Amino acid sequence: MATFARLPLLQLQPHPKLLKSYFHSSRIKFKLPNLYLSTPSQSVSPFRCFSSNVDQIHQNSFHNESVGSIVGDLLNYLNESWTQFHATAEAKRQLLAAGFHLLNENEEWELKPGGRYFFTRNMSSLVAFSVGEKYSTGNGFHVIAAHTDSPCLKLKPISASSKPGYLMLNVQTYGGGLWHTWFDRDLSVAGRVILRTDDGSFIQRLVKIKRPLLRIPTLAIHLDRTVNQDGFKPNLETHLVPLLSTRCEEELTESKEKGATRSSKAWHHPQLLEVLSEELDCAIADIVTLELNVCDTQPSCLGGMNNEFIFSGRLDNLASSFCALRALLDSCSSPGDLSSEDAIRMIALFDNEEVGSDSIQGAGAPTMFQAMRRVVSCLAREKVGEGAVERAIRQSFLVSADMAHGVHPNFVDKHEENHRPQMQKGLVIKHNANQRYATSGVTAFLFKEVAKTHNLPTQEFVVRNDMGCGSTIGPILAAGVGIRTVDCGIPQLSMHRQGNGSIGVGS
Structure with a gap:
């Protein structure tokens, strides 16, 4: 499992050595998405386990306060979020406390570069975004999408x-x-x-x-x-x-x-x-x-011999929702965090993924595309040129964040032998030839390059050919919005189980 203190999903914050380089070939030309890491990568391996409990986490030699705080904050978020409504309400509370402005979908929006905004729908889904101070019409969106509901x-x-x-x-x-x-x-x-x-x-x-x-x-x-x-x-x-x-x-x-x-x-x-x-x-x-x-009613908690696990219900997909929320909050926590940004940072937390996303508050609705269109139009005002929204989407990148199936020690043969995601070995990139996941060769490459730059390991997952494959909101958003998408997640055990599943604190 990925260490929550150092997840690239969790830590989207400006870094002095922000990736701005271009990668060229005779056939393709593109720029890596700006995925910001809030904790420097030059010290210890970010995929290190914690040795004991939360109090002892603070005794670790690397980024003590942020590590302990993030694990504790995740546990608090899980314990608050018994339902999709409570998960959205808790996200709303944190956004308001961080200075984000609550928008109403029924009213005209007034946005400006450097601003931070969000809106909710049905009290169970949420879209939040911050606008770079150097944003100009046609620049892209960097998005993390997850879901708030659980079986x-x-x-x-x-x-x-x-x-x-x-x-x-x-x-x-x-x-x-x-x-x-x-x-x-x-x-x-x-x-x-x-x-x-x-x-x-x-x-x-x-x-x-x-x-x-x-x-x-x-x-x-x-x-x-x-x-x-x-x-x-x-x-x-x-x-x-x-x-x-x-x-x-x-x-x-x-x-x-x-x-x-x-x-x-x-x-x-x-x-x-x-x-x-x-x-x-x-x-x-x-x-x-x-x-x-x-x-x-059983609370989320740390467990295992060295308290290296998080035992909790609803990890699928509240763990990813927390990472997305914390990423946006951390990336906008200081007054200067948006000063050099030329894109729009966005998170989208949807309801009803577990039943297909076909609802007004699900990823099957045009919520995210409508938000993008309104943002572009509002910021451009009367200067909207031809295809401004479409050009922005073509410059955008989406991380579809949903939990991954960690290899079960008692059922190892349920995994394809070369694609067995392990706890504490990094984020899992999900592939499926039949488009149950939206990952492509290009989007997987982009994601891995960002991870490689910051010494963050990744793993690959492909389901066995003789087994069915689950899906995510990734293909729905990729097809509905037309945005480049990679599907990834944190490996966990006991997915879709009532009571406590588990993920590794140090993964």
């Missing part, structure tokens, strides 16, 4: 369900999760709630119930004697139903239900509404509708 269970519109002696919640599966890992875990709910206010208007609020509220119990082996031989094969409709409470609790809380409307009683258990109303400090009757995920 999970979501409450159905009518979640109230009951079975002998118990109150249950109806859920639907979202994305391609390892659903058997959701059993016997301390679960709760988080997401978005729409409330009615005193003046009759409606507001959106985020909610997170931190205490364990739900559980999906497995069947005792005495009642399923062949499970270890035949495998655990739950029915996703009838067996994957979280338990909320016993029926006696329903009787005890009847006195608290006076504020609930008839429709809310019919759609959701009053007990659930009571918990939400207490958390939101509102009346049950004010709750109009819910959009909630089922979440694991």
